[in-house]
Amino acid sequence: MNKLARVSLGHFPTPVQELPALSAALGGPRILVKRDDMTGLAFGGNKTRKLEFLAAEAKAQGAGMLITAGAVQSNHCRQTAAAARRLGMDCTLVLVGRPTLHPEANTFLDMLFGAELIWVKPEKRDLRLKEVFAAKHAAKRKPYLIPYGGSSPLGAAAYAYAMQELFKQAIRPDWIVFASSSGGTQAGLAAGAALLDSKAKILGISVDEKAKTLAERAAALATETMTLLGEKRKFKTGEMRVNDEYLGAGYAEMGQPEHEAIHLFARHEGLLLDPVYTGRAAAGLVDLIRKGHIKKKETVLFWHTGGTPALFAEKYRTALLD
Numbered sequence: 177m178n179k180l181a182r183v184s185l186g187h188f189p190t191p192v193q194e195l196p197a198l199s200a201a202l203g204g205p206r207i208l209v210k211r212d213d214m215t216g217l218a219f220g221g222n223k224t225r226k227l228e229f230l231a232a233e234a235k236a237q238g239a240g241m242l243i244t245a246g247a248v249q250s251n252h253c254r255q256t257a258a259a260a261r262r263l264g265m266d267c268t269l270v271l272v273g274r275p276t277l278h279p280e281a282n283t284f285l286d287m288l289f290g291a292e293l294i295w296v297k298p299e300k301r302d303l304r305l306k307e308v309f310a311a312k313h314a315a316k317r318k319p320y321l322i323p324y325g326g327s328s329p330l331g332a333a334a335y336a337y338a339m340q341e342l343f344k345q346a347i348r349p350d351w352i353v354f355a356s357s358s359g360g361t362q363a364g365l366a367a368g369a370a371l372l373d374s375k376a377k378i379l380g381i382s383v384d385e386k387a388k389t390l391a392e393r394a395a396a397l398a399t400e401t402m403t404l405l406g407e408k409r410k411f412k413t414g415e416m417r418v419n420d421e422y423l424g425a426g427y428a429e430m431g432q433p434e435h436e437a438i439h440l441f442a443r444h445e446g447l448l449l450d451p452v453y454t455g456r457a458a459a460g461l462v463d464l465i466r467k468g469h470i471k472k473k474e475t476v477l478f479w480h481t482g483g484t485p486a487l488f489a490e491k492y493r494t495a496l497l498d
């Protein structure tokens with residue numbers, strides 16, 4: 177594995193914890209959780225890992241500021257805004273949604289970090305991002321563009337290293353289950369597994385995309401990530417395990433399955449999940465255990481990717497107490 181430049185933004189390795197009470201409640205397999213919600217940068221999450229590599233490249237290029245885009249409650253934007261401050265840079269975020277007088281949860285944190293927020297309609301996101309970048313460049317601000325979800329080969333490589341980190345913790349699960357969206361986490365884990373010759377079944381629970389679309393993207397990204405890591409290996413779409421049966425009413429729309437999963441983890445283990453990503457992935461995990469798809473004699477590792485600040489957005493807070 178090539179060694180890539182990295183800056184320190186989080187606390188690694190993140191802990192791995194057993195969830196015996198949840199396992200007993202489900203009559204299911206041994207369940208472990210990899211706590212990437214504890215990476216430590218501004219409430220943590222999977223983007224911290226990616227940002228350690230992306231920010232290293234930004235620094236090497238002499239960047240003066242970071243620019244990225246995301247949804248209103250983007251965990252990626254929140255961690256990017258925090259990373260920029262840690263590195264003495266400014267940050268501009270292109271957020272899909274309407275400006276609000278009552279910033280909540282992640283948006284509130286973006287503002288606390290003093291990020292510049294630019295609100296756009298969904299169809300204008302990519303165009304606005306390009307325009308903002310060009311304007312900052314022209315103003316000699318030396319912007320560095322962080323891709324959506326931090327999911328370039330460089331960002332995804334962080335999860336190949338994360339897989340190596342898990343191996344060093346002497347953890348060899350039969351399954352690794354996690355929330356998958358822009359595909360960087362999945363691509364990196366798949367690349368890492370290939371490099372380490374891991375037999376673990378790596379299953380991304382899609383939070384907003386059809387399985388085929390996400391699997392195609394993750395496979396292409398995993399192939400490019402391998403190249404970056406110095407290995408030639410082509411991933412096929414069919415090699416990527418993606419499950420899209422838990423999309424419910426769509427992205428960021430919390431339904432009964434997420435509601436149940438968040439309560440199960442909270443009440444059996446004192447562990448917090450988020451309503452958009454890990455709540456949905458955990459709902460999938462619980463269902464797959466109940467159906468016997470993940471077997472009692474197996475060990476499953478739930479890779480907690482963060483997102484918990486979104487719990488405090490009014491929309492989710494009230495629904496969760498119903």
Ligand SMILES: *Cc1c(COP(=O)(O)O)cnc(C)c1O
Pocket residue numbers: 221222223251252325327355356357358359360361362450453454481482483484
């Ligand atoms: C971004 C994010 C994901 C998805 O990761 P990708 O690499 O974009 O697939 C999962 N969980 C949380 C909490 C996230 O913020």
